[in-house]
Amino acid sequence: xxxxxxxxxxxxxxxxxxxxxxxxxxxxxxxxxxxxxxxxxxxxxxxxxxxxxxxxxxxxxxxxxxxxxxxxxxxxxxxxxxxxxxxxxxxxxxxxxxxxxxxxxxxxxxxxx
Amino acid sequence: xxxxxxxxxxxxxxxxxxxxxxxxxxxxxxxxxxxxxxxxxxxxxxxxxxxxxxxxxxxxxxxxxxxxxxxxxxxxxxxxxxxxxxxxxxxxxxxxxxxxxxxxxxx
Numbered sequence: 001x002x003x004x005x006x007x008x009x010x011x012x013x014x015x016x017x018x019x020x021x022x023x024x025x026x027x028x029x030x031x032x033x034x035x036x037x038x039x040x041x042x043x044x045x046x047x048x049x050x051x052x053x054x055x056x057x058x059x060x061x062x063x064x065x066x067x068x069x070x071x072x073x074x075x076x077x078x079x080x081x082x083x084x085x086x087x088x089x090x091x092x093x094x095x096x097x098x099x100x101x102x103x104x105x106x107x108x109x110x111x112x113x
Numbered sequence: 114x115x116x117x118x119x120x121x122x123x124x125x126x127x128x129x130x131x132x133x134x135x136x137x138x139x140x141x142x143x144x145x146x147x148x149x150x151x152x153x154x155x156x157x158x159x160x161x162x163x164x165x166x167x168x169x170x171x172x173x174x175x176x177x178x179x180x181x182x183x184x185x186x187x188x189x190x191x192x193x194x195x196x197x198x199x200x201x202x203x204x205x206x207x208x209x210x211x212x213x214x215x216x217x218x219x220x
Contacts, residue, residue, distance in 0.1 A: 004156075006156075033208070035210075040212070041212055042117075042200055042202075042210030042211050042212045042213055043157070043200075043202075043210045044210070045207050045208055045209070048207075056206065056207055058207060088154070090156050090157070101145075101147065101159055101162050102147075102159075102208065103159055104149070104156035104157045104158070104159075105156050106155055106156045107154075107155065107156045109154070
């Protein structure tokens with residue numbers, strides 16, 4: 001049973017560029033959440049997608065946007081990259097229930113120069 | 114404002130020396146409390162979900178407990194491979210994570 005997968009593993013961008021990160025949920029899961037984790041901090045919730053719609057959103061600017069596809073996979077897009085966007089970006093999948101446990105992928109390490 | 118505070122920030126133990134990690138929270142209408150283990154540069158690995166005060170769950174050397182204001186992760190006779198950052202998260206509508214406790218077990 002494949003767990004949550006994310007691509008790419010690492011990414012280096014320069015300020016002002018745009019980036020797209022990808023996530024495939026665990027088999028049987030239909031909900032995808034995205035988190036940003038800065039070094040030494042806990043993950044911070046960006047947004048959650050369910051039935052191809054953004055269901056919840058954390059305190060992140062509109063530069064952060066996402067999409068969910070009919071096969072439940074998801075993309076996170078970040079525009080106009082800032083140095084402060086450098087972090088580990090984590091994807092987590094779960095079932096449609098709000099209280100279902102979230103299972104995390106290995107993350108994408110984004111470095112903005 | 115919903116908050117999650119984990120203590121201590123870091124903990125060094127000798128192999129076999131049992132201890133507890135604390136997660137205190139201020140959330141009204143808690144829907145669930147989660148414990149995860151995270152190794153450096155990797156995604157969090159799920160350990161436990163607790164839903165109501167008084168609930169306890171165990172897995173190998175780990176035991177998680179929940180009260181109305183805090184949760185404890187008890188580690189019994191830890192081994193060096195238990196070294197990791199342990200994250201606590203609470204859910205009302207969104208999930209909020211604490212900063213974690215970095216645990217280092219010395220052989």
